[in-house]
Structures are given as structure tokens and as C-alpha cells.
Amino acid sequence: MDDDPADQPVRVTARRGAAIALGVAAIGWVVAATFLLRTSVPGNLHFRHIDSAATFGANTVRRAAHYERFGNWDWLASQVATVGVLILYAKRGAVFARQSAAGPIGTGMLLGMLGLALVWLSNLPFGIAQHWWDRRHHVSSEGYIAWATGDWAQLGAAFLSICLALVIVMAIAQKLPRTWWLPGALVFVAIGTGFQLTVPYLVSLGTHPLRTPALLASARADERAQGLPNIPIRVENVSDTTDEVNAYAVGLGSSRRVVLWDTLLDGRYSNRVVNIVMAHELGHHSSRHLPKGLAWYALFALPGTYLIARATRRRGGMSRAEAVPIGLFVVVALQLVVSPAQAWISRRMEAEADWKALQTTHDPKAARQLFVSFAKANGSDPSPPTWSYLLLENHPTLEQRVAMVDAWAARNGQR
Numbered sequence: 132m133d134d135d136p137a138d139q140p141v142r143v144t145a146r147r148g149a150a151i152a153l154g155v156a157a158i159g160w161v162v163a164a165t166f167l168l169r170t171s172v173p174g175n176l177h178f179r180h181i182d183s184a185a186t187f188g189a190n191t192v193r194r195a196a197h198y199e200r201f202g203n204w205d206w207l208a209s210q211v212a213t214v215g216v217l218i219l220y221a222k223r224g225a226v227f228a229r230q231s232a233a234g235p236i237g238t239g240m241l242l243g244m245l246g247l248a249l250v251w252l253s254n255l256p257f258g259i260a261q262h263w264w265d266r267r268h269h270v271s272s273e274g275y276i277a278w279a280t281g282d283w284a285q286l287g288a289a290f291l292s293i294c295l296a297l298v299i300v301m302a303i304a305q306k307l308p309r310t311w312w313l314p315g316a317l318v319f320v321a322i323g324t325g326f327q328l329t330v331p332y333l334v335s336l337g338t339h340p341l342r343t344p345a346l347l348a349s350a351r352a353d354e355r356a357q358g359l360p361n362i363p364i365r366v367e368n369v370s371d372t373t374d375e376v377n378a379y380a381v382g383l384g385s386s387r388r389v390v391l392w393d394t395l396l397d398g399r400y401s402n403r404v405v406n407i408v409m410a411h412e413l414g415h416h417s418s419r420h421l422p423k424g425l426a427w428y429a430l431f432a433l434p435g436t437y438l439i440a441r442a443t444r445r446r447g448g449m450s451r452a453e454a455v456p457i458g459l460f461v462v463v464a465l466q467l468v469v470s471p472a473q474a475w476i477s478r479r480m481e482a483e484a485d486w487k488a489l490q491t492t493h494d495p496k497a498a499r500q501l502f503v504s505f506a507k508a509n510g511s512d513p514s515p516p517t518w519s520y521l522l523l524e525n526h527p528t529l530e531q532r533v534a535m536v537d538a539w540a541a542r543n544g545q546r
């Protein structure tokens with residue numbers, strides 16, 4: 132472009148157009164986020180102070196705090212190592228691109244896999260340390276070899292995903308060097324949706340249907356109360372490697388499932404307590420938390436891919452293999468930066484699922500038993516340190532969960 136004064140009005144108009152588009156996008160983002168943040172938990176709940184020692188037992192609280200402290204610092208150290216390794220890789224990684232005989236996309240995939248391998252290697256010592264700690268505290272009974280090989284499937288999936296992501300991004304960036312981030316983000320959201328639709332069928336391979344007639348009857352009643360159709364309840368066998376208890380909701384539409392760990396059914400918990408878990412997981416489905424999670428993913432992906440495009444421009448943009456190490460660093464750094472916001476969003480959804488469980492079962496006594504048991508069964512600190520709460524906690528603390536049960540009971544005249 133030359134400096135012909137006749138170009139000036141065109142440039143000003145283009146800039147104004149871009150500013151208007153950005154303004155509209157920002158307003159749209161805030162409106163969508165506000166809509167997604169709404170929950171059915173009443174805003175005027177009164178939360179009583181929970182005396183942790185009296186509620187969970189002083190010894191259990193001390194042990195759980197001790198157990199979690201190690202994990203929190205181990206996590207923090209692993210993040211510092213990952214970011215450090217990726218900064219070095221972003222600075223030096225381009226050298227490998229010049230030595231590669233493959234085309235730009237092939238070289239980009241190689242650089243992506245090399246980056247992932249470096250991240251995996253730098254995290255390995257922290258993973259081993261955590262596994263040692265889990266074994267020491269009887270949270271896991273898995274041997275080191277079984278633990279290490281159990282991760283291969285996940286690691287393979289990570290390598291495949293990074294290759295797929297790079298092929299898509301680099302191919303689009305070759306055609307649209309400056310605006311690839313917009314279709315790129317949409318492709319990622321489409322992949323995320325496809326994953327959420329298919330993962331329940333994969334989950335089915337490693338689980339079996341719930342067979343306890345009384346629990347099945349409770350699940351059907353919960354579904355009716357929450358306006359849900361019949362959703363399959365599956366059981367995952369984990370009791371040979373851990374005593375921890377857990378459950379989760381997966382899928383969209385007709386692929387929706389609830390999965391219970393078999394440790395919930397080993398006799399430690401009454402049917403009434405297990406029903407709280409099922410009503411909570413069904414609450415995720417009836418509150419549409421999984422589609423909402425995808426919508427949040429889209430809201431984060433859009434500015435995210437834009438920032439990747441901006442950061443990689445000085446290496447020629449994402450169509451060039453040299454840019455891949457920087458792109459990788461930006462992805463990991465952004466994930467770290469948004470993790471407090473993501474944890475906060477997740478805590479709101481989990482609180483809503485707890486509320487739904489109470490509204491469905493009208494059984495605050497069983498809910499209290501369940502949440503109190505988590506301190507011992509899962510080694511969860513009922514009131515973790517603020518920094519780890521803000522960065523890592525994707526559920527309300529056990530103190531907060533018990534306080535909500537009490538608030539529900541007080542509101543419904545059950546105390």
C-alpha cells in the first residue's frame with residue numbers, strides 16, 4: 132500500500148469497521164457469558180459457618196489437608212516446569228524446522244509432537260511424585276508400571292489430537308493467513324461437540340449397566356422429577372486400583388449417560404446416599420451443563436485462536452512450521468491464565484447440580500453424609516488454601532457443599 136492520500140478515507144473506514152466488529156463481538160461475548168452463568172440456585176441462600184473439625188473430624192481434616200498440600204505444590208511445580216520448557220522451545224524450536232525435509236504441515240506436526248513429548252517428559256517426575264504420594268496414602272494401589280502404561284492410551288490420544296489440530300489450523304492458515312482463527316475456532320468447537328457425542332459410546336466399552344433394582348427405581352424417579360427422559364446409568368470398575376468415590380455425566384441428547392464408580396456400590400454407602408450422587412449427575416444433564424460447557428469452550432476458543440494468530444505473526448503465521456512452538460506456548464499459557472475463570476464456572480455448575488440433587492431427593496441427611504464422607508474417602512480438604520481453591524477447585528469446597536445442604540434444609544423446614 133502506498134501513501135496516496137486518496138487511500139486515507141478507505142483505511143479509516145476499514146479501521147472503523149474493524150472497531151465496530153470488535154465492539155459488537157465483545158458485547159455478544161458478555162451477553163452470552165451472562166446467559167451461561169445463570170443457575171437455578173437461589174441468590175438469597177443463607178450459608179451458615181461450618182465447623183470443619185466438628186463436621187468432618189479433626190483427624191480427617193488434618194490428614195486431608197496434609198494429603199492435598201503435596202498435590203497442590205506438585206501441580207504448581209509441574210506448571211512452572213511446563214511453561215519453562217515451552218518458553219525455551221518457543222525460542223529454539225524453529226531450528227528444527229530448518230533441518231526438516233518434510234513440507235510445512237508435516238514439519239509443523241513433527242514440531243507439535245516434539246513439543247508435546249517435551250511437555251510430557253518435563254511433567255513425568257511430578258506425575259511419579261504424585262503417584263508415590265497417592266500410594267503412600269492408600270488413595271491408589273496401582274503399581275508404577277501399571278500406572279505408567281495406563282497412560283499410553285491418553286498420551287496417544289493427545290498426540291493424535293495435536294496432529295489433527297495442526298493439520299486443520301495450518302491448512303486453513305495457508306489459505307487465510309490473517310483470518311484463519313475465526314474458522315479455526317469453529318472447527319475446534321465442532322471437534323469438541325463430536326467428541327462429546329461419541330465419548331459415551333467409548334465409555335460404554337469400559338462399563339456395565341447399573342443392576343441394583345432399588346437404585347434403578349430411584350434414578351427413574353429422579354429423571355421424572357427433573358423432566359429428563361430415561362438416561363442409562365453405567366458402572367465403571369475402578370475398585371481394584373482405588374478406594375476413591377466418583378461419578379460423572381457425559382454425552383449430549385440421546386448419547387447422555389451417567390457413570391458411577393463401583394466404589395460407590397461397595398457397601399460403604401446406603402442407597403439413599405448413592406441416589407444423591409445419581410440426582411447430582413442427572414442434574415448436570417437437566418441443567419444442560421454439557422452443551423453449556425461447549426458454549427463456554429467456544430467463548431474461550433474465539434479470542435484464544437485470535438491471540439495465537441497474533442503471537443505467531445512474527446514467525447510468518449500459523450501456515451509456517453517455525454510458528455508451531457510459539458503457538459504451543461500460547462495455548463498452554465492461555466490455559467493457565469483462564470484456569471481460575473474456568474474453575475469458577477465449573478464451581479457454579481457443580482453447585483447447581485448439588486442444588487438439583489436436593490430439590491429432587493428432598494434428602495438433606497443423605498446429602499450431608501455423602502459430602503462429609505468425601506473428606507475421608509477422597510482425602511479432600513474441606514477448606515483448601517485460597518490460591519489452590521481459585522486455581523484448581525472445580526467443585527465447591529466440602530464446607531460450602533455442607534453449608535448448602537444446611538441452607539436447603541433451613542429453607543424447607545427440615546431442621
Ligand SMILES: [Zn+2]
Pocket residue numbers: 411412415481484
Ligand atoms: Zn458434578
